[in-house]
Amino acid sequence: MRPEEADPDARWLTLVMHLTFYVLHLTALIRFIQRHPSSVNTTLVIVLAALLAGIYAAGVGRDTYAPTDPSMRRPQALRVVWLAAVVLVWAVLVELAPSFAWVAVPLIYAALRILPPVAACVLVGVLTVFVTIAQLRLAPRFDLDLVVGPAAVAGFATAVFLHMKRLAARQRRLIDDLIRTRRELAATERRAGTLAERQRLSMEIHDTLAQGLSSQQMLLQAAERTWDRDPAKAHGHVRSATKIVEHNLAEARRFVHDLAPADLAVSGGLPQALRTLAGRESDERLRVLVHAEEPGGPELPERVQSTLLRIAQGALANVREHARATTAVLTLTTLDDRAVLDVADDGRGFDPATLPETPQGSRGHGLPAIRARVRQLGGTLAVESAPGEGTVLTATIPLVGGQASD
Template sequence: MNQRPQPDDRHASGMFHLWNTISWVLLGLLPTAGAVLDAQEAKKYWSLGLLSLIALCYAIVLTLPRNPVLRPEVFLVLLSLVMGGISYLLGGSAAFYVVSLPHFWVFARGPRLSIVLSGVGAATTVFGGTLRQGWSHQFLSGNNVFTALAYAAAVALGLWLHRFIAQNNARTEQLATELEDTQRELAEAHQRQGAVAERERIAREIHDTLAQGFASIIVLAEAARSAIATDAEKCDQQLLSIARTARENFAEARVLVGSAPRSGVAAGSVAMTLRRTLDRFVQDTGLTVTTELADVTCDQTTRIALLRCTQESLANVRKHAAATTVGVVLTRYPHGIELEITDDGRGFVVDEADGFGLVGMRKRLAELDGDLAVTSSLGDGTRVLAMIPTNSQD
């Protein structure tokens, strides 16, 4: 898998080429040029000409790596020929060969070509140095031995570095692949989590609105059916309540499918909103409701949360409590808003209650950093206390 060079990789490559160039110029070109300054005119001019030529070729390859004429491999062949020429003119140039060895591993494509071309450079260096004196006198000279040892050491070091870099690149690609897989899995997990949260929100809204409305419609319809023959006025009121509840459910359904504002709650203060709900509850059930509703100012989200907690608590009173009196107290404290709902019904064991309504209320309040406390025991009624901290308010 080919990867686009990252900024850090390009910076490191640029620094390596810079230091390699400085080392080659200071330790290779300049000392070799200085060595021929006192030589004969012809030898000096030829040597300086060859060094200038290879320096120019190096600059072209380094600055224009994709030029169609002087490709890196061509440059390395020219470098080998120049080494042979310099070695011939000076009687040996092992030092220049050693300093130029990194070029064969930087510019050649692959370790095999590096070994071959650096071997060609070593051969021309040895050949040029021994050409004038004859092989029998100069073949085992220190210059040639040093060149051969440098070539062998360069091959060993180059192969080791190539293997190390290859393993590092493979590890990098593996980590990149694992990172991509992890990011994809994380995105899928977030998507699943979002879908689950949305399903829970919709389920909670359905339970707190539509399901409660349908339950009210069923109770009112049964009561109207019982009163149709004996109390026409009461039956008419219950039918009106059924129609009103059905319209409210329709409005809530539009909210859930996204064709109406998300709150689905009429504008007004918290106290006004709760009072409308309690009036409906009294009208539908005939129970006695006492209220202490402070004029509390809060944002829409908090107002909806308090309303939903009230609706759920009243629905539980209607379905389970068999109560005669319900008390609702809304109070603003320095630490936040508290809503207390009590009844004198039959009560229940809190630890054994795992209904969706209580769970939904807790989750709704938790989204606002609030809390729900439920206190009850058999025969002693129930107390529901919802608290939303002040830092949740606007």
């Protein structure tokens, strides 16, 4: 694509310059023929005028007025050869017929666009000298205006053109910088989105699949230990493990399709999902109780329900793995402006000051992951515990003015 095809302004300027050339060329030829109808040079002038018009027309399709790419060390050879041929024929024509002097106007713009600034200024000076000499030859006597006028106009036009050319080059650099910055920003956003998605996936896997696999492992180990002395109990452990496998499979399918937790698919919403979770997590080692108030107003947003259920799953996984508790209690309280989930256990407790703010080590999750989930919805997480005194985890999610609405 040629530059003037890409830029409507350049295409318009190209058209104006071509029309200007041919109007000045035709006017000069008519003026010469009217004043010198039978001169010995008339035929030669007509031939040279036709040659100039032909050479100029040959260059019209070669981006005559398109600016040279600033990244190139020198302009294209064909454009330079074309310009040299046009100027040479024009100079001979002006020597024979000074009326053609003003055809230099479009040639000056061609020189400024095709040549580097220094070479263009030199050629503009040469063209101006030819125009000045031609005007003096046509004048009945010496006139200082004919010397100063063309030089002043050519100098002013050249300065303005070079200034605009520098502005255009600066604008191109700014556009290139903007495009490069947008690409870098897009790459940064993609990296940030990838990291956020990786964190989300890791939390989902930890709170669902990993927890289920851990429960299956403990049940199967218990079945193995009791297989010989108490086959009925061992079979019960295997059946419980099978149910967990079925639930994990449902979680995995919904997880792949980015749907809500499987427990929320049943009727009853979050309270029923917490009861289902408690029943699945309860065994001879840990008893899980649920106190859930049915919401009096509108049902909690799906995102809030999903987050609170994941928090409950992660908290119970921590209780089972670290607390050595015998009882855990899930309490759901729904108010007008917030939803509160408390997870309390009677385990060995710990010092909350030792908790990391972000996932660390190979384990990588637990309470830091729960805290990240709460913050995503603009909520708060409080942990009350002490060694030997159990633990109470409280997650509060705002329902008005926060990020919890669907």
